[in-house]
Amino acid sequence: MSKKLTPTQRDFVTEAFYRKRNGESYISIAESFGIDRRTLFGYRNCEEGQQIEKELRQNLISQSFESIMETVIDKARLGSFQHAKLFMQVTGKLKNEEVNVKQEMNVTKETTPELLAQIDELLKQ
Numbered sequence: 508m509s510k511k512l513t514p515t516q517r518d519f520v521t522e523a524f525y526r527k528r529n530g531e532s533y534i535s536i537a538e539s540f541g542i543d544r545r546t547l548f549g550y551r552n553c554e555e556g557q558q559i560e561k562e563l564r565q566n567l568i569s570q571s572f573e574s575i576m577e578t579v580i581d582k583a584r585l586g587s588f589q590h591a592k593l594f595m596q597v598t599g600k601l602k603n604e605e606v607n608v609k610q611e612m613n614v615t616k617e618t619t620p621e622l623l624a625q626i627d628e629l630l631k632q
Contacts, residue, residue, distance in 0.1 A: 512555045520556045523547060524563050
């Protein structure tokens with residue numbers, strides 16, 4: 508059973524997570540906290556530290572999804588067919604199979620001169 512982190516140690520794990528995402532090294536992060544990098548690694552690697560990082564990652568994913576969907580909706584409203592299609596697929600209102608349905612008709616084999624004459628008459632009107 509791993510020991511519990513103190514509130515300060517939990518804060519270190521949280522701040523280190525965000526600072527690492529911004530490109531800072533764990534060594535410089537640990538030095539700014541006044542601890543060794545191995546100590547910071549110990550905080551991050553314990554069960555509670557891993558849980559904190561997992562929750563932070565999930566929050567970022569959730570926020571990113573919302574931001575992406577806002578962009579998709581805005582583009583769809585401006586008339587982008589591809590964005591509208593993506594929105595419909597994500598919300599479950601459109602299945603991938605429905606989009607790819609293609610029907611072909613062989614005009615030369617299935618038409619008669621009478622049918623072509625009727626079409627010509629309709630087009631003249």
